[in-house]
Amino acid sequence: MVSISEVSKSFGGRTLFAEASLVVNRRDRIGLVGPNGAGKSTLFSMVLREQEPDKGEVITERNVTLGYLPQESAPVGNETVLELATAISPEIVRLQKLFKADEHDHHEDLHAKFDELGGFQLESRAKKILAGLSFRQSDHDRPAKELSGGWVMRAHLARLLVQEPDLLMLDEPTNHLDLDSLLWFQNYLKEYPGAILVISHDREFLNALVDSIVEIRFQKLIRYRGNFEDYVTQRAANEENLLAAYKNQQREIARMMRFVDRFRAKNTKATQAQSKLKQIERMEKIEAPLNDAKEIDFTFPQPQRGGLKAIALQNIHHAYGANVVYRGMEFEAERGQRIVLVGPNGAGKSTLLKLLADVLPVQSGERKLGHNVKCGYYSQYRVEMLNPDRTVFEEALDTPQRVTEQFVRTVLGCFLFHGDDIFKRVRVLSGGEKSRLALVKLLLDPPNLLLMDEPTTHLDMPSIDALIDALDQFEGTFIFISHDVYFIRALANRVIHVNAGKLTIYPGDYQYYLDKTAPTTLPRSKTPEQAAPKSKSQKRLEAEQRQALSRKRREHELIVSGLEKRIHELEQRQSELTAELEKPESYEKAGLVMQLNRELTQVTDDLQRLTAEWEVAASKLAEIQA
Numbered sequence: 225m226v227s228i229s230e231v232s233k234s235f236g237g238r239t240l241f242a243e244a245s246l247v248v249n250r251r252d253r254i255g256l257v258g259p260n261g262a263g264k265s266t267l268f269s270m271v272l273r274e275q276e277p278d279k280g281e282v283i284t285e286r287n288v289t290l291g292y293l294p295q296e297s298a299p300v301g302n303e304t305v306l307e308l309a310t311a312i313s314p315e316i317v318r319l320q321k322l323f324k325a326d327e328h329d330h331h332e333d334l335h336a337k338f339d340e341l342g343g344f345q346l347e348s349r350a351k352k353i354l355a356g357l358s359f360r361q362s363d364h365d366r367p368a369k370e371l372s373g374g375w376v377m378r379a380h381l382a383r384l385l386v387q388e389p390d391l392l393m394l395d396e397p398t399n400h401l402d403l404d405s406l407l408w409f410q411n412y413l414k415e416y417p418g419a420i421l422v423i424s425h426d427r428e429f430l431n432a433l434v435d436s437i438v439e440i441r442f443q444k445l446i447r448y449r450g451n452f453e454d455y456v457t458q459r460a461a462n463e464e465n466l467l468a469a470y471k472n473q474q475r476e477i478a479r480m481m482r483f484v485d486r487f488r489a490k491n492t493k494a495t496q497a498q499s500k501l502k503q504i505e506r507m508e509k510i511e512a513p514l515n516d517a518k519e520i521d522f523t524f525p526q527p528q529r530g531g532l533k534a535i536a537l538q539n540i541h542h543a544y545g546a547n548v549v550y551r552g553m554e555f556e557a558e559r560g561q562r563i564v565l566v567g568p569n570g571a572g573k574s575t576l577l578k579l580l581a582d583v584l585p586v587q588s589g590e591r592k593l594g595h596n597v598k599c600g601y602y603s604q605y606r607v608e609m610l611n612p613d614r615t616v617f618e619e620a621l622d623t624p625q626r627v628t629e630q631f632v633r634t635v636l637g638c639f640l641f642h643g644d645d646i647f648k649r650v651r652v653l654s655g656g657e658k659s660r661l662a663l664v665k666l667l668l669d670p671p672n673l674l675l676m677d678e679p680t681t682h683l684d685m686p687s688i689d690a691l692i693d694a695l696d697q698f699e700g701t702f703i704f705i706s707h708d709v710y711f712i713r714a715l716a717n718r719v720i721h722v723n724a725g726k727l728t729i730y731p732g733d734y735q736y737y738l739d740k741t742a743p744t745t746l747p748r749s750k751t752p753e754q755a756a757p758k759s760k761s762q763k764r765l766e767a768e769q770r771q772a773l774s775r776k777r778r779e780h781e782l783i784v785s786g787l788e789k790r791i792h793e794l795e796q797r798q799s800e801l802t803a804e805l806e807k808p809e810s811y812e813k814a815g816l817v818m819q820l821n822r823e824l825t826q827v828t829d830d831l832q833r834l835t836a837e838w839e840v841a842a843s844k845l846a847e848i849q850a
Contacts, residue, residue: 225250225288225419226271226391228445231280233266240266242443243280248391252419255430255452258440260640260684264423267440268292268393271421291389295396295423296656297373298380305371306364308379309350312387316346346386353382356408357401358569374400385412394422398429399681402569403707425685427452428709442511449829450836461828463513469805469821470510476811480504507811508818524694525625527672531595532559534673534701535580541588542575549575550725553589559672562695562702564712564734567722573705574677576722577601580703581675593673597701600671602663602679609662612651616641616661619650623669632668638690639664639683656682663691672700680708709734773848780845787838794831801827 226248233241240263248254256264269275270282272292284290303311311317322334351364357378368379377400384392392413398406410432413420424430430437430452437448437455448455480500487493537555541548549572557563565573578584581601582591593599610619620632636646639660653661659682666674674695680688692714695702706712712734719730719737730737801824810816 225252225285227283228267228271229281229283231270231277231282233263233270233275233277235266239443241277241440241445244440244443244445245280246438246445246447248419248421250390250419251417252421252436253413253434254419254421255434255437255455256421256423256440257430257437257452257455257685259686262440264440265295265395267445268395268421268423271391271393288391289387289389290391290393291384291387292393293377293381293384293395293397295399296377298377300368300371300376300379303368304365305354305359305368305379306347306350308368309354309382309386310346311383312346350382350386353385353412354379356405356412357382358405360570378405381409388416388418390418392416392418392420392422394420394424396423396425398424398426398707401707402573402705403566403709404568406707425680425683425688426708426710427685428713449833454832458829458832461832462825465802465805465821465824465828466510466513468802469817470512472806472808473507473510473811473817476808477504477507479808503812506814508815510817510821524667524697525627525670526698527598527670527700528596530559530597530672530700533592533594534559534561534597535594535599536592537579537586537589538592539589540579540586540591542572542579542584543587548725553725553727555580555720555727557673557701557703559594559701560699561718562715563704563718563720564716565703565705565720565722566737571722572725573722576727577675577677577703577705597673598671599673599675600666601675601677602666603677609665610650610658612649614650615647616650616653616657617646619661620646620664620668623665625669627668635664635668639687660687667691667694670698670700674698674700674702674704676702676704676706678706679704680706680711777845777848780841780848783841784838784845787834787841791831791834791838794827794834798824798827798831 228244228246230243230245231241232239232243256267258264266275270277271284272290273282300308303317319334351361354364355361359375359378359382368376371379381397381400397409401409406429410429413433420433422430422434432451434451436450437452439446439448439455439459448458450458480503484497484500488497534557535555536557537553540550540553540555542550542553553576555576565576567573575584578601579586579591581599583601611622614622616636617632620636621627621629633646641657641660641664648657650658650661663679679691683691688708688711692711695715702715704715716734718732719734721728721730721737721741730740732740801820804810804820805817805824810820
């Protein structure tokens with residue numbers, strides 16, 4: 225469907241891609257990963273024909289439709305939310321404008337044309353998708369330009385899902401979704417009829433959705449079969465093999481160089497020494513694998529210890545005009561608790577967090593802070609505390625905690641401020657950069673009651689890991705809202721479900737919450753018919769079922785034994801290839817090492833795939849035997 229062939233692309237002397245290739249087929253589910261600046265968005269731009277490669281070509285099959293959701297901003301005019309969600313073609317948009325201009329006297333031919341293009345069916349479909357993305361019915365006729373940026377992006381996402389392009393290209397689509405709409409979106413995409421190419425830092429989302437990961441690394445597009453967890457496992461195995469091959473080659477080069485250094489000055493051996501040098505030059509050099517993971521090995525500052533009771537809300541009433549959010553609500557948090565607030569959009573999670581932070585004053589009831597408790601609130605939109613005239617480094621360094629300049633530089637680096645970025649003035653930073661800087665300031669001088677609203681937005685995977693590491697060290701009370709399930713699983717030890725003004729407490733981690741809220745099926749009691757004596761026809765039917773089960777068992781036994789045989793063969797070949805790579809003479813034949821490594825990578829991939837198939841087949845066989 226889309227073929228990226230031997231593509232090279234550079235910017236300002238920096239090479240992003242060098243002879244990189246990738247094929248996207250129909251129904252593919254591909255997650256595109258790589259560090260910030262690796263070229264993910266540039267790859268999207270080349271597929272969309274917004275940029276051309278320096279070399280190579282990007283070919284899209286005739287009549288293939290592409291749909292693209294950018295990461296942060298998308299255009300919006302005077303259309304309503306529903307009109308934006310159904311604006312899947314210029315002709316539909318033109319007819320919508322004509323309806324508006326002539327809204328008291330719609331001509332029959334306009335209606336007929338709109339109906340011919342499927343416009344009325346589109347509206348029905350769009351309404352269902354908008355509901356899944358947490359829009360209310362009352363939002364449908366609202367002008368889209370009245371919405372916040374995040375809600376505009378949701379409306380554009382709805383438009384793409386209504387349009388259903390052959391290739392759906394999504395750049396961080398989960399950034400603007402709450403947890404409930406994210407889970408709906410994730411399930412919707414599982415049944416999507418086209419192909420999906422998605423950039424995402426949300427590991428749980430990638431695990432649930434994709435069937436392959438494409439990593440941008442060494443200026444190439446490296447494809448791994450399976451979801452994100454499979455990619456991590458396969459990549460680690462490849463790194464191990466590559467490192468072993470690299471070390472073997474370096475040992476062989478060192479051995480040959482010792483010969484050259486020893487004999488190059490001797491007339492009788494000079495020719496042999498020269499031959500060894502040429503042999504080294506002809507070698508296809510293996511690049512040393514680089515460890516891209518940035519692990520934090522330092523301790524964050526800790527707040528002063530507060531009282532056991534961190535905060536309490538008592539008999540809280542809160543309303544926005546006629547819309548009552550809370551009536552008599554009670555809330556309490558203790559020192560050391562890590563509480564995640566979950567629930568549908570509009571249920572009052574952000575309102576609760578703002579009441580706790582005193583960003584929203586209590587209208588009725590009482591907010592009580594515990595002894596010696598200092599409260600800090602982080603929101604991706606709350607950056608007004610930053611000084612626009614300072615540099616990033618100066619702003620981060622302005623903390624009452626005793627920290628070194630090197631420590632501050634390291635923390636800034638973990639949150640995507642690299643090199644000269646730290647000398648940018650705050651006033652020129654993007655919204656995401658300001659949010660990250662506010663996060664750094666909060667971590668460098670943390671309060672003992674930390675309140676956070678979607679802290680992982682605008683962070684890449686290493687930065688999310690850095691944030692998790694910092695918060696895992698945090699000794700105070702932590703209350704947060706997040707749509708990142710990986711982040712929630714890593715930190716939450718208590719879940720509070722917020723819905724219709726009521727708080728339901730689950731005194732355990734996120735899995736405990738899922739287990740407690742999972743729908744249960746009650747066992748069915750025996751009916752009189754089931755308890756009655758069996759007739760001849762029933763016995764005959766049961767005999768036929770037993771025979772069918774026996775055939776099914778034999779079929780699965782053959783499948784399992786066949787897989788076991790193939791796995792055994794691959795394991796033997798893996799051992800043989802590893803042994804070949806450990807032989808010094810393998811490095812004397814041009815291209816042999818790379819050939820062996822390629823085969824070893826393929827064998828490792830096949831082993832991963834067949835082992836997974838064996839686990840499924842063996843599990844089915846066990847079920848049949850039981």
